Amino acid sequence: MHRWIERPYLFVFPAIGAGAAVVLAASILRRRDEWPFYMVALTFASAFGTLAISFWPYMIPGAITIDEAAAPHSSLAFMFWGAGLFIFPLMLLYTLISYRVFRGKVGTTGGHY
Numbered sequence: 467m468h469r470w471i472e473r474p475y476l477f478v479f480p481a482i483g484a485g486a487a488v489v490l491a492a493s494i495l496r497r498r499d500e501w502p503f504y505m506v507a508l509t510f511a512s513a514f515g516t517l518a519i520s521f522w523p524y525m526i527p528g529a530i531t532i533d534e535a536a537a538p539h540s541s542l543a544f545m546f547w548g549a550g551l552f553i554f555p556l557m558l559l560y561t562l563i564s565y566r567v568f569r570g571k572v573g574t575t576g577g578h579y
Contacts (some may be wrong), residue, residue, distance in 0.1 A: 469520070476519055484511035 470476050486491055490505035525535040536542070 476516075479512045479515040479519060483509050483516065487511065 467540055486508040490502055490509065493501035493505065501565045523531045523533070536546075
């Protein structure tokens with residue numbers, strides 16, 4: 467608790483979550499269908515951010531810090547160059563091609579949403 471009191475800027479994440487919950491409730495009451503999904507996602511992200519910032523800098527509270535838990539630099543560099551700059555763009559390209567190939571194949575019918 468002293469971490470939160472010492473650094474009041476940490477209350478940004480809970481404030482974002484509370485604001486998203488208010489907008490969520492208002493959009494449900496007003497039957498606005500475009501906002502609830504985004505507000506629930508924002509609430510979840512702010513809750514996760516609150517949890518992560520509460521444990522900072524520990525991965526296991528009181529035992530292992532992020533620096534102690536990190537992989538060696540050579541492994542991180544390999545993952546960056548191998549997966550980050552080669553595999554990830556290939557996955558994106560494959561996804562774009564598959565969306566392009568299968569676009570327009572499924573249509574809505576009268577009884578479905």
